[in-house]
Amino acid sequence: MHELSICRAIAGIVAEHAGDRPVQTVYIQIGQLRQIVPDTLVHCWSLVSEGTALDGSQLRIESVPAQIRCTDCGHMQTLTVPVLLCGQCGGRSVSVVRGEEFLITSLELAEA
Ligand SMILES: [Zn+2]
Numbered sequence: 093m094h095e096l097s098i099c100r101a102i103a104g105i106v107a108e109h110a111g112d113r114p115v116q117t118v119y120i121q122i123g124q125l126r127q128i129v130p131d132t133l134v135h136c137w138s139l140v141s142e143g144t145a146l147d148g149s150q151l152r153i154e155s156v157p158a159q160i161r162c163t164d165c166g167h168m169q170t171l172t173v174p175v176l177l178c179g180q181c182g183g184r185s186v187s188v189v190r191g192e193e194f195l196i197t198s199l200e201l202a203e204a
Contacts, residue, residue, distance in 0.1 A: 095136045096136045099137050099139070102118065102137070102196060103144070103146055106196065107144075107145065114145070114202040115145075115201055116150065117149065117150045117151075118146075118152065119154070119196070119197045120194070120196050121154045121156050122153055122155060122193060123158065123191040124174070125191035125192050126191075126193075127174075130153045157171065157191065158171040159190035160176060160186040160187065160191075162180065162183050163186060164178065164181055165178065165180055165181045165183065
């Protein structure tokens with residue numbers, strides 16, 4: 093499953109940064125174009141973290157709206173629906189500015 097492999101990747105990065113310190117919360121940003129279901133991701137996180145040093149930690153997900161820029165007229169817009177089309181000139185030649193993020197923004201460590 094897509095979300096499961098993402099959780100494994102997150103767990104790997106978090107473990108690397110936290111070292112021996114217990115992690116309470118992991119904050120991540122996910123672009124809407126990634127088509128990840130946050131609830132599924134949270135569920136997968138509990139599966140992946142169970143029995144590891146990250147057991148009991150929480151995943152906090154911030155969804156980043158998709159933003160595109162038209163290469164014909166330069167118009168920038170935030171997408172409410174995942175259709176890659178310029179709202180100003182109708183051009184299809186657009187580049188994605190935001191919406192493909194997958195970032196771990198911060199870690200909250202538990203008191204030792
Ligand atoms: Zn345009």
